[in-house]
Amino acid sequence: MxxxxxxxxxxxxxxxxxxxxxxxxxxxxxxxxxxxxxxxxxxxxxxxxxxxxxxxxxxxxxxxxxxxxxxxxxxxGLIDMHVHIESETGANKYLEPFVLNEADVAYNAQEIAQRTLMAGFTTVRDLGGTGVNVSLRNAINQGKVQGPRILTAEKALGTTGGHADPTNGRNKELIGDPGPKEGVVNGVRDARKAVRQRYKNGADWIKITATGGVLSVAKSSKNPQFTDEEIAEICNTAADYGMKVAAHAHGDKGMQRAINNGVKTIEHGTLMSDETMDIMKEKKSFLVPTISAGKYVSEKAKIKDYYPAIIVPKALEIGPKIQDMFGRAYKRGVPIAFGTDAGVFPHGENAKEFMYMVEAGMPEHIALQTATFINAEVLEMPFxxxxxxxxxxxxxxxxxxxxxxxxxxxxxxxxxxxxxxxxxxx
The missing domain is CATH 2.30.40.10 (Urease, subunit C, domain 1)
Structure with missing residues (x-):
C-alpha cells in the first residue's frame, strides 16, 4: 500500500x-x-x-x-554581457570592503539578482566581484534563490596598481602585495597561475583590465596595463580550460594589445580609433559598449564627494565619450554585443542601454538583436x-x-x- x-x-x-x-x-x-x-x-x-x-x-x-x-x-529573455552582480553604486561604495562581511555581500547580491530578473534579463555575464558571484550562480542554478542565469568571471585580473588591483588607495599597512590568487598579475608565470586560480574558483570567463579605469582609486583611466606576452598567456591558458577572455579597456593601445592576442570582447572601448575598429572586424572581436555606465558616472562626478577626488576628472573625461564612440563603431561595422556595466549604475535599469544605442544610430530591431541572438552566439549558447x-x-x-x-x-x-x-x- x-x-x-x-x-x-x-x-x-x-x-x-x-x-x-x-x-x-x-x-x-x-x-x-x-x-x-x-x-x-x-x-x-x-x-x-x-x-x-x-x-x-x-x-x-x-x-x-x-x-x-x-x-x-x-x-x-534578455542577455546582459556586462554586470557586477555583487554590488551597486553609492556614495559609500568605497567604504564597503571595510564594513561588509561576505554574508552581507551575498544577501545584497541575491536581491540584485532578483531585481535583474524582474527587469527581463534572464541571463547575465558577471565581470568581476569577490567570488560570491560563483556561489550565487550555483544557488540560482539549484533553484534556491531567484535570479538570472549567471556566467561569471569570478575576480577580474589586473596588474599591480592597475584597475583591478583590490588594494588600490589603501594605506601601507593594508596595501600588501597581492598576487595571482588575488587576481594580480606581473609576468607570464603569474598570468598562467591567475587563470588557473579562476578556473579552480569556478569561473566561466576570464576578465582582464587591459587599461586603466574610471572608478579605481588610481590616476590613469587609459594607460595599457598588461604586456602582449601576459595577455597572450592569459588567452592561451583560458582556452586550455575552455574559457574565453573579456577585456576592460578605455585606451586605444591597450585595446589593440588585447584584440591582437586573442581577447573575445572589449568592454567600454571609449577611445577606440578607426584602426582598432578595423582590427576588431578582422579578428571578429565584439564591442560591449556600456553607454549607460558612461552617462551615469559623468553625471554623478558633478556631485561633490560622490566619488573620491582622484576619480572625478577621469569620469568627466571618459564618461561622455562612450556613446559617440559606439555610434562610430556601429557605422564602421564593428561586431556589437549588448552590455551595460550594471552596478556602476543601479541594477534593474539595464534596459536604458537600448535607448542610448538607438540615440547613437543603431536601429531598434538591431539593438534588440544584440541583447538576444547575438549575445547568445558570443556566449556559445545559440540554441x-x-x-x-x-x-x-x-x-x-x-x-x-x-x-x-x-x-x-x-x-x-x-x-x-x-x-x-x-x-x-x-
Whole structure:
C-alpha cells in the first residue's frame, strides 16, 4: 500500500512538472531575423520551448495552462554581457570592503539578482566581484534563490596598481602585495597561475583590465596595463580550460594589445580609433559598449564627494565619450554585443542601454538583436538562450508596446518567464 501511494505521488509530481503552457503572443520578436511576427503560440514543456506555432493554438490537454499575451510584444529573455552582480553604486561604495562581511555581500547580491530578473534579463555575464558571484550562480542554478542565469568571471585580473588591483588607495599597512590568487598579475608565470586560480574558483570567463579605469582609486583611466606576452598567456591558458577572455579597456593601445592576442570582447572601448575598429572586424572581436555606465558616472562626478577626488576628472573625461564612440563603431561595422556595466549604475535599469544605442544610430530591431541572438552566439549558447525556438530554454519576456517602434518600452517589462517558470505577470 505504501509503495502504491509513493508511486501515485511520484506520478502526480511528474504530471505537474510536465504540464504544458500555451503562450498566446500578439506580436513576437524573432531574434534571428530581427523582425516582428504576429499571432503566434509558444508551447512550453518543462523548462524548454516545445514549439512555436502560427495562430492562437488551443491545447489538446485539458490540464494545460494558457497565458494570454495577445496585447503584448513577446521577446526572448534578455542577455546582459556586462554586470557586477555583487554590488551597486553609492556614495559609500568605497567604504564597503571595510564594513561588509561576505554574508552581507551575498544577501545584497541575491536581491540584485532578483531585481535583474524582474527587469527581463534572464541571463547575465558577471565581470568581476569577490567570488560570491560563483556561489550565487550555483544557488540560482539549484533553484534556491531567484535570479538570472549567471556566467561569471569570478575576480577580474589586473596588474599591480592597475584597475583591478583590490588594494588600490589603501594605506601601507593594508596595501600588501597581492598576487595571482588575488587576481594580480606581473609576468607570464603569474598570468598562467591567475587563470588557473579562476578556473579552480569556478569561473566561466576570464576578465582582464587591459587599461586603466574610471572608478579605481588610481590616476590613469587609459594607460595599457598588461604586456602582449601576459595577455597572450592569459588567452592561451583560458582556452586550455575552455574559457574565453573579456577585456576592460578605455585606451586605444591597450585595446589593440588585447584584440591582437586573442581577447573575445572589449568592454567600454571609449577611445577606440578607426584602426582598432578595423582590427576588431578582422579578428571578429565584439564591442560591449556600456553607454549607460558612461552617462551615469559623468553625471554623478558633478556631485561633490560622490566619488573620491582622484576619480572625478577621469569620469568627466571618459564618461561622455562612450556613446559617440559606439555610434562610430556601429557605422564602421564593428561586431556589437549588448552590455551595460550594471552596478556602476543601479541594477534593474539595464534596459536604458537600448535607448542610448538607438540615440547613437543603431536601429531598434538591431539593438534588440544584440541583447538576444547575438549575445547568445558570443556566449556559445545559440540554441539554448536568446531565441524563441523549439529546444531553447523557455526564457520569455513581454512588453506592452512594440519596441521596434518604441524602444523605451523595454524599460517596462510586464511578463517574465525563465526556464518555464513565471516570475512576473502584470
Amino acid at each position: 505504501k509503495r502504491l501511494i509513493l508511486l501515485l505521488l511520484i506520478f502526480s509530481c511528474a504530471s505537474i512538472f510536465a504540464q504544458d503552457t500555451y503562450i498566446h503572443c500578439g506580436k513576437l520578436f524573432n531574434s534571428e531575423t530581427a523582425k516582428i511576427e504576429t499571432e503566434k503560440t509558444i508551447v512550453v514543456k518543462g523548462d524548454k520551448i516545445d514549439a512555436v506555432l502560427q495562430g492562437y493554438a488551443q491545447p489538446k490537454n485539458a490540464d494545460a495552462i494558457i497565458i494570454n499575451l495577445k496585447d503584448k510584444t513577446v521577446l526572448p 539554448q538562450i536568446g531565441q524563441l525556438k523549439k529546444g531553447a530554454f523557455a526564457d520569455i519576456i513581454a512588453v506592452n508596446e512594440d519596441p521596434t517602434k518604441t524602444i523605451t518600452a523595454m524599460q517596462n517589462v510586464s511578463f517574465v518567464m525563465k526556464g518555464g517558470t513565471v516570475y512576473k505577470k502584470e
